[in-house]
Amino acid sequence: MTMITDPTAFDGQAPSSQEVELEDLTMRQQVAELQEKSAAAELEGGEQAVELQARVAQLEAHAALRATTHPVKRLVRGRYRSASAGTQLELRVDVDGLRPTMRVSGDFFQNSGATSSYTGSFVVEAPTIRQAPGIVKLEGQGRFSSPTSSRHVRVTIPRGTGVPPTPGIATVEFSAGPGTAPTATHLCSFVSPHFRSVQLEQDSVAGTVPFISYDTGSLPQPVTSPPRTLTVPKAFAEAGIEMQVAGAPNIVPFQEAGPDAKWDESELHNAMVNHFSLWKDAPLWRVWTLVATAFVDSRVRGIMFDGAGAFQRQGCAVFHDKIKGTDPASQRAQLRTYVHELGHAFNLYHSWLKDQVSPPQPLGPNGGMGDLSWMNYAQGYKPLPPAPGGEAAYWAAFPFQFTDNELVHLRHGFYRDVVMGGNRFGVGASETEADLFGDPVVNNSGLALELRSPSAFRFGQPVVVELKLSTTDLNGRSTHGYLNPEEGFVTIAICTPSGVVKTYRPPMTRCVDDAEQVRLDSERPAIYKSTYIGYGKDGLYFQQPGRYQLRAQYVASDGSRVLSQIHHLTVRSPLTDEDENVAELMMGDDQGMLFHLLGSHSETLSSGRDALDEMLDRYADHPLAVYPHLVKGANASRDFKYLPATGKPFVMAAAYQESIDQLNKVVTASVENHGVDNITLGWVMKRRARMEARAGRVEQARQTADDMVSILSERTHNPSVRRDIKSQAQRLRDTLPGERG
Template sequence: MSTASGDPTTGTADFSAAPLADASLPEEWETGQGAITGQRTIEVNGDEQQPPAGELSGDVSVSPRPGGIAIPAFRPTRGRYRGSSDGYELDLRVDVDSVPGGPKVLRKVSGDFLSTGGATKAYFGSFIVHSPTVSRTATKVVIKGAADYTWQTAYVLVQVTIPRSRANQRPGAATVEFLRPPGQLGATYVCPYVSQYFRTVEWEQDSVTGAVPFLSYDTGSLPQPANSPARVLTVPRAYAEAGIELLVSGTANVIANSRNGWTNTELHAAMETNFSLWRNTPQWKLWLLVASRYEGVEGVRGIMFDAADAFQRQGCAVFYDMVQGNDPESQRAMLRTYVHELGHSFNLLHSWQKNLGQPPVPLGGNNGFADLSWMNYAQNYQPLNGNGGTAAYWGAFPFQFTDNEQIHLRHGFYRNVIMGANAFAAGAADIEPELFDEPLTDDSGLRLALRSDKNGFAFGEPVVVELKLETTDLRGRSTHNHLHPDDELVNIAIRQPSGRTVLYRPLLRRCVDQDQTIRLDTGRPAIYSSAYIGYGRDGHYFEQPGTYQLRAAYLASDGSRIVSPVLRLNVRHPVSQADVQLAELMMGEEQGKILALRGSDSPSLRSGNDALQEIIERHGTHPFAVYARLAKGLNFEHEFKSLSPDKTELTVRPPDPKSGIEQLTQVVKVSEQGKGVDNLTLNLATRRLARAYARQGDLEEANSTLDRLMRHFDTPAFKPYVVDAVRDQVDTTKARLTAEFGS
């Protein structure tokens, strides 16, 4: 290792820190658009000949001249290689040859450097050559190109030389040279062949009692595209087709189940207890739980729940109650859900969200809805020309990731892919404000509004906004009703007083992978949603007094992007020391998580719960107390599940309806007077209060509570269709409570 420069590309001969090169690339290094160029000859019986017309992969055989000896096919030049030099280990990925029937060739070379010392290793950096030139002779393959690095180096040129091997020979070692333009040699690594796969991940899967994990699906069981061969796909085999080795490891544990479903915090606690390979450190290991159902939201098929701490993307879940079924349609959809949720653990976003990641990736057709990918929703599929929807998706889906997704899986920079490293969506939330500019034309027949029922917020007060989607077409329009940011079909941009524009990224991110089409017309012209956006995956978004500008974007079923007008919110300066102290009690990291999760018993959030309890006990009449009571009350009203340290027993803290009633009654009372939470949250709190009464065996008081909710909304202040929607909710809740708690 060159201790002077600390750069694994320089080599020991470089004893001074080299300046960054500004020289242009040598002519022989210039590249095209990923095409194979340069000299490509094959030596046959001692003579050089041009390879057969159309041969691009190197996996060829050449017929000899009369009297010559037949030459067996060359082994394709692709896979993973590993070698060391001067204190660094290089994990090299070569992706320039195709394998008949194997993963698609992407024409890339990439690598990760680990610094080594004694018995320890640490990640140093990564590089990728996007458009290499490739030349071949009968004895070797030479790959050249300029690389993008995660650090600055003068040695921007990479040359990889690999001996050509016959099909019956083991692949030879790759020699990797790093050069400074125009050709000064730096470090050299000799990397023996390791695997045909570009990355290897250990996958541990557990399930709850009664849930049968997915095994395999024969893609020929149902009609499929002509260019997609029929084959039996398991989850590991689906990833193998993308060049990723998914090794099933650990013990397949069966966990006791609860009929009331699972929350994010319970899933995370289950992972920490039951994932035998789990550590809070970056590692190529992930966990999937086949749980019963997701608590509180209908239609959730799966979730990558590990998106809230410093070591994200280690765990995900699929919900058996939503995906179960032995018929081919159910098995096909189940395969997609497993691959989809594991894809999030690799830091793949939904097809329509890739432009919101860091770094952003261009969207596919029709704002990403036209992608034929594991990461799209079947019901969201909408090509620019032709019919979309679930049937069209399955009729065209070749059971694979898109090219850009495969580039990420195989060649993405180490910390952007490995579990437990960079956060989901790969880091900072800064976005370009232009992403939320109004469309030049809008014939969608839909209008989005973002608003607040407050003129301003006190410093530290939870920021809640209301979203309204309405039709502007008297004939009516059909679209989906996923209007909450947690469902990831609505995004909210926040321009902070400092001038920085960030994307609100919800702490809860779930895959509501269910077709919920609604019709907006004169009978029901609008739908509404309420969202707490004060805290998300990047922490608190409203940390300073001043004026904030907010804008929302809704992606409709047909791919139309509907943008709201700008909403301006003022966060007032604290005027007293008491205001500052209350703000500190509200704005801790743990308090933000508890408010976003609507309560939690997680031991890791104990100090946050203590702070909220202090607000209730010492400042019970302050406006902030209603938010503390809401989080506490909702948490008391339902159970909390945790696994015992020996992983054999599921401990369930039963609901505490008495404490829930105590807190939620105050929330409802203050909010009915217009001094508490917004009307949509009041609706939720009142229905949960009614359930708490029903748990206590007092169905009469539960029904009276729901009747009071109906009276609150059944006034001229609310539009008739809103009153009708609340009445439907009240009637449905009464029926459920009677069925669950009635005698």
Template sequence: THPRPTGLAKKIITVQSAFAEAGIELRTAGTVVNEIGVQGAGADLMWSNAELHAAMESNFSGHRDTEQWKLWSFIATRHVDNDGTLGIMFDREGSPRQGMAMFCTDLEQTQMAGTRGELHTWVHEIGHALNLVHSWDKNLAEPRQPLGPRDGYGDLSWMNYEHKYQGPNGEKGEAAFWAGFLYQFTDNELRHLRHGFYRNVVMGGLGLEIGVGGAYRVPLKEFTLPPAGRSGLRLELYGRDTFSHGEPVVTEIKLSLDGTTGQADAFPSLSPRGEHLTILVTDPAGAIRPFRPIARGCGSRHRHITLDAATPALYDSAYIGYGADGLTFPTPGTYRLRALCKAPDGSTVTSPEHTIQISPPHNEQDRQAGDLLIGSQQGTLLALLGSDAPQLSDGNAALDQLIATHPDHPLAVYALMVKGTNAGRHFQTLGKNGIAVRPADTATSIEQLGAVVETTLDPGTEAGVDNITLNETMRRLARAHARAHDLKQADAVLDQMVETFREKHVPPPVLATIAEQAETTRTQLHDQA
């Protein structure tokens, strides 16, 4: 029913036929469930990475922590980040690329459901499962491939984004892409699919890194910085430079104007979980690895925003202590961090190095408390901000033990933040009889998140979370009070948040953003009530 580009015969194209033309037979295994009813999930029906992870662990009967030709796909409503994410490869731990999810609410809202756009998203995500990278990242993949026309953005491929397409005669965007796209992979993508080494293609083989960092499989001993661009942007990593034994490592990220221009375009997401930013970590031995998060979104329809005098910078923070490759900082020593961020003009903005020190335990209590935060399950819980998954029960037990046996230790605040965040939201569990929903435990969430805020704001202690995490925690605390039908206390927390950052003397544009966040949250809570 769509207009056909010149050279494409009239035919019905499905996900299976798209891969069949590439030489790959896709088979549907098991029972396909058309619709699962949900009781008690609330109005949002959003899925967090923790819920997606738990659903796959409990329901993918073919899941094994090894390479195999099996992929679990789950059609959900909307991702909890609510950022327009259309698809996600959320299974990146251990043997990765065995789980993917699609989000139909955003497909519907972008008017892509049932169209060639939805088909493109499905084939694109399955392509990632087969270790194909985005068209503009092929030179950073493993094995490396040459970029196509216009640094890859000129590829008429399933692995390009329609809205990022750049044609040979200056034409750009979705209309130009569909006018020339023949619903096929490029020649080098076909070579990878048909003739690539087994572990480079099979699900659960070598990991996939979507984004600036590429798919580096072994540590690098040296890294050549991208050439300086003219994006008008400056990228910085900042924040704490010393972390104790077991302490979750969080770095803060700032993207601002570099002073060469009065305004510049930027992508709004600064998280390594997104598509545009990668953090490189150099360990004490000099080996360089990109930090690979457990889950990374794909297909966001956000274009860009403009930084100017009113909005001179963007800020974010990232927990990088644990990712798809396990512990990022396994031994004490000096580590160097560097961030790379794609700009809308296609250039890469590179930050100066930010050096951090991981200290050994100072005493036996530090060792015991730190050990309770070290482990794959604890790292996963920190990355997901909690989970009800039974596969993570040992990690949750360790966090509970840290709170119970070392309540006054500075590290206890991180266990409280994870447990309090998870308690404050409902948790959807996919089972044989549909989706069961554990309702939010607002009393526990208020107690634990309140302790995080109180500890962080206590002038007599150095314990606590960073400013951006504090902002997020206070808004979660306000939501918990609202769920407990205490709008007055929710408003008080939001007022306290703005006043806290006013007293910290943050720059006026930052304070204005925080005040706007508080008012947006306040309006949402009152409207829901």
């Protein structure tokens, strides 16, 4: 037996080209699909089964002919599975074939009767690879998801036969070390050349045109990337992931949506729960995509909106109005957006944040901004200088693939870290260092970030912080203005009173991928953003009284990472029984999601709405009552598109007067200094003015705009902020006549 130094050169054959391997993979998929259709047609009878069987025979004959002209090494790559009785092992062997990561991994399941439960995972990095005639042996120490004394893994796989060749049964042995007797042995039959298999259900709103395919050779691309026609399933197949389209896609009729066909996170999640036929609150290899018209934020191309509760990452959406087009450039951008959003469902973060996934992955060039990946932004691509960045440079170099460490996660991440509905999005980000990011040695970005809030919060009060991004350069600086943590460029670390450090992860991840820039200079020295950080993908972040430390990090357009100061705030203990009762009604996953969304009609959040209603009924005079009023007022100001599981979609119309009444209470409480922060107050008054205009009271709406200027201007001495307040009020006045309902 000899050691193989080049693991791709098995049996003395030269490794096949990427084109040949892609063709082989495609052929396997076609044969499997045709065989499945043939079996179904045979049950129904008719001539179609004969035609399909003839096509299978034709493909196999083509494979045999090609094998003589383009020899393909007999691969052992793929997924294997042991018998279903008792403990079942699903094995993944990734040491040859297309872009091997040189790993062996697997998941264990315990089968009992008609039930199956996940029990653990392992991965062997860089196993020793040996060969004998007609056989491959892999061996190495494994990393397991739970403690075990049998960490040594040996895998023996006979070479495949047939056209295309299929590997034999893999023998997997677990032992205490090399040369020791196995403590457990599993016999695993070959299942698929893919490492994982996912069911994709895609629906679309009437008027949108779902993406079909893109020919990568239709526009310039890297010479190392072979021209090919890519669909979304084929893009994932190249990464070793089988994406099975589940059922026929549904067209959602929404003619009643009116001119405002924009979707928000709450409507999307409600649509998924009611319309995703495969949906279940459980970890499953199933994902739903909705091709919607537009998002409420017109800059957003797509969103992985399912980021709250115990089972996340099951649904995403792409927004047709932002990415539509039939020309090659538009089709190329659509492919990237679809794959990007589905990548989030597999628990892949944006390229510049992927060190926060579990297990943490190293950042690529320029802090990840220079990654050539589906998970980077084309317009935000920034390789290390002096290489050019931006959209044109990205497409000129992008090979239409995930990076190597993203492949490791997709193929070999522990089961719950990858499966939809498994661990929460980005789990592992709690491994933030205790120094809250650590100060950079050099900061020549010309930018400064400040994090501020009231010094103390009541127990149960929604924690809202303000971010201020300013320039320290007398000549000014240009950068993007994305200060909302949902947009992926701002990260906030939270150190709890007990010393545990967490990273705030918002419930939703918006993908803006827009070249929008702001200029910070003497005329506009800073921009501001108010954000609620009390609830996110890890649930409630401020559940205990005590002193918290916070620090924010902003990733600028050029990849610079700008840190705020360490900010301190205190969550006070409840002083009375009433305070304790109010906090109990205010704190919960559903309530946290309602505060994040500023209300929702979704049935899944009904318990949260009931709790906030009870809080107002019993404790209407409590200082924290302003927050349920804000949620109810904001929610009443919006139309809600309802997509039921059956029946006709409909729109729940906004209630203008209810919104005005609720928002008035927020303004009154804030003027009396026990309400919301200034940025939120400005939003409330603008929203109230629009509701007044829609109710036919335009003059009253103009007076609200004037009141906003006087109230907010008294709360700041900053001339540029006062100018901005007046400018916002004037823009509001200009739009009020068009708001009339």
